[in-house]
Amino acid sequence: MTAIRDVVIVGGGHNALVAAAYLARAGRSVTVLERDDHVGGAAVSERPWAGVDARLSRYSYLVSLLPRTVMDDLGLDIRLRRRRYSSYTPMPDDPARGVLIDGGDAAATAASIEHATGDPGEAARVAAFSDRLAPLGRGLFPTITEPLSAERDARRRVGDDGLWDAVTARPLGELIRSSLSSDVARGIAFTDGLIGTFSRSDDPSLRQNRCFLYHVIGGGTGDWDVPIGGMGAVSASLERAARAAGAEIRTGADVVAVSPDGEVTLADGERVGARVVLSGVGASVLDRLIRAAGAPGGDVAAPEGAQIKVNMLLRRLPRLRDTTVDPRAAFAGTFHINETLTQLDAAHDRAEAGGIPDPLPAEIYCHSLTDPSILGEELRASGAQTLTLFGLQVPHRLVTSGAADRSTLLAAAQSSLDSVLAEAIADVVFEAPDGSPCIEARTTGDLEESLGMMGGDIFHGDLSWPWADDDEPLETPAERWGVSSGHERVLLCGSSARRGGAVSGIGGHNAAMAALELLSRG
Template identity: 55%
Template sequence: MPATPAPVPTPAAQPGRPARRSRDSYDAVIVGGGHNGLVAAAYLARAGRSVLVLERLGHTGGAAVSTRPFAGVDARLSRYSYLVSLLPRKIVRDLDLDFRVRGRTISSYTPVERDGRPTGLLVGGGERRTREAFARLTGSDREYEAWQRFYGMTGHVAERVFPTLTEPLPTRDELRRRIDDEAAWRTLFEEPIGAAVESTFTDDLVRGVVLTDALIGTFADAHDPSLRQNRCFLYHVIGGGTGAWDVPVGGMGALTDALARAARDAGAVIATGHEVRRIATDGRSAEVTYRTTDMEGAVAARHVLVNASPQELAALMGDEPPAPAEGAQLKVNMLLTRLPRLRDESVDPHEAFSGTFHIAEGYDQLAASYAQAAAGALPDAPPSEIYCHSLTDPTILGPDLVDQGYQTLTLFGLHTPARLFEADNDAVREELLKATLAQLDAHLAEPLTGCLATDAEGRPCIEAKTPLDLERDLGLPGGNIFHRDLAWPYAQEGTGRWGVETRHANVLLCGAGAVRGGGVSGVPGHNAAMAVLGGLGHSS
């Protein structure tokens, strides 16, 4: 049983209500009630520590939430984070979470026009079907065989690397020995991923499908010498030890709701509507100052775990902030009365949209879009990808909508860095959304707008979020969904034992900006809790 925490004003535990000014003391105060903060809270409380979670918003979940964005419509969409790959089953088991995911039979569909006719590449539905799809597109088995070899290599790396994410950081040499494949190490860790894509595949469309995993939320060229694209690619292919991306049953909010229940059931106190303003520490004890809508308060803590960006951590501590890393994505949520018909009549829309539907993501198209955005212009053909949650999990829709055949669509646009929106966010958002949907319409037999549902006020059920919108709504620096550039999953100078340590001995970073952060994984929350429970060392 958890230790009895210090007295807490009753209102503090009630969502959205302010607490009186207090000097209560906790073993751990967690700043931010996103999924990583809730993971840390649940682990610490189950270990008998007194835990207080302070969340700025009126609800927990952060970016991993489900909401009803369209007025009067019973559709609960995963608003910001969509799919699950990096969440270890270990965390689900350890915390006894009532949470499930479902696999997708179709991995991806990528439409293209070849020789004046619409066609495409459907990956999934069994080995024979996928092989035949490659042969129809490229005229031979060569690309499929190259695909099998390449993803056999990444699968081997995933099996070796994924289990290390919830262990103390290995050294670079330890991880290299664990992978035990020098060609794979060179491909993923040492050379720009563009080199491997170009030497392995010859078809432009196939190359583009492979490269997209290196560009999700990461603004980079295939040959960027920083290898930020390689780090992004790595995290997108190691999830679960397989690289599979699954659908959260009930939406992403089902995960964070389960985590909040687990934390509360273990004895953690969760106070929403409490914005942390300052953290002061001498390395042994800390004071966390917060404010609500009508007052200020403070609590003492032995440890403070910050589920926010490194920039926000620096601001709270009065430290020099790290260099910013801007986000580069457009997020669009839609509700349709039915799925649109495709120009490629050989593919059922119910299959094409159930996996990842790639739009304007040929290899050369991705390079051209990056070059245009890097020069300060919106891409002429904005690349993006779509999937339909409700095809795999209709529980996010009300029974009436399911009976009528309604479906959701979630779009993630690439190569749209925050800087492009600074002059006029609203105007550029509308321009980009129009251009992005036009790229999709080019592969449809009917305009997408004709399939959009309307809300209770007659407005189309579509919403778009730019990096600046995400910065405003969620506190993501520059709208970066990873908080900063992703890091290699091995120890480097100053990273500490778990990759969550800061220069303050009793202050930990448990958000996406930690080493091995990014995505809906819970890994930084787990690792910060382990750092507390295992005896905390800190970086120099």
């Protein structure tokens, strides 16, 4: 075994890089072990098509939850750009009309909502709903990089008991139905509860509420911004920060066992010792690694993702059935297709019964409209644009049961998109030099295989509330920071950590703080 390191981090996702940078800056010896030939995990950019100069955020694409304090502490050169249009939603029953939410023009937004819904009061309800949620971000986001608050303190910080109960105690559908009247506005609101989460609006488990909460508190405002240069630029900046601080980063290092006393075994038999091990892999992967070391595992639920991701390069943006909206405005924000509340719940029920939702609810966005730097000069000049589709309500069980595979899910996504276009999406897809269409689909099964994300769950498991129960013991550093794995010297530092889901670095930050406390005790 090599010399014992203060900290060994299993997996080299963006959270691991955040933790490594903090720990190395604090003077600790740190080694990151990543099985792939590059770091970044689900926060990477790649050129998916040979001979085509388009570098896409291959998996995650928007940033909201990465705290400013982390960027400042680590001196990261990450640039985020706000999108003027937050969303466009064609009406499923008449796609010649749609709702365009224009952050730069409240009057135009109100007129669009009224025209699409035929309800003169709905625009005011949409604005009031957004205002109503504001205390959540203001009250909770600043706590996200602190030791866990007790629930009563978090509630006090939000300062609105009615809102608190509506978001944390009753299914989200109730709040949405009582606040908004139109099926389309209700659906737009509910999608924030479904990214990476398989749920109905009235699910008593409240998993949709937890997903919604994280989607509306990022940065204190809930804005989702485009990382300039793509998601790979975020991880590259983190990697630079970690290396500059002295962290050792090893790629091609496949971890096959983790013993609770700090011994980490690689696939080639090498053993690396650590005073503290951080797990940048999901809790279910860690559980397997701990069992492989001969230690008892824990009671970890099998994660299940519920999405299909499609990346495309287009010769140009497609024409819309709605001729009153410029496609450059419609695709600049989040473009919702077949996502009314009724459709989202029906899609859930269809998938629950074992079938692919029809139509498949999905959201789309065009990175290159906000940040053309991800395209080579020639492509940019030709008018080419990227398009990313994130389809909802397709749980991993559809893939494992054989009810769905990559091609059937891609076909469902294309058909859903076509339902609101004036031309088939396939007709504007760019062709690679070898004649193949520049379109790639990633199922939950693909994520499991390429990223080690079990069940294709983009958050490594169900999200938990960003506070502790009032009677929860918060005795150890790991418990206080929400990074406990159940083993004293093994801490969760990735998306499985409390408050850890998404590209946020929060899991990494909080694990580093807990590890520093543990190490300082000797």
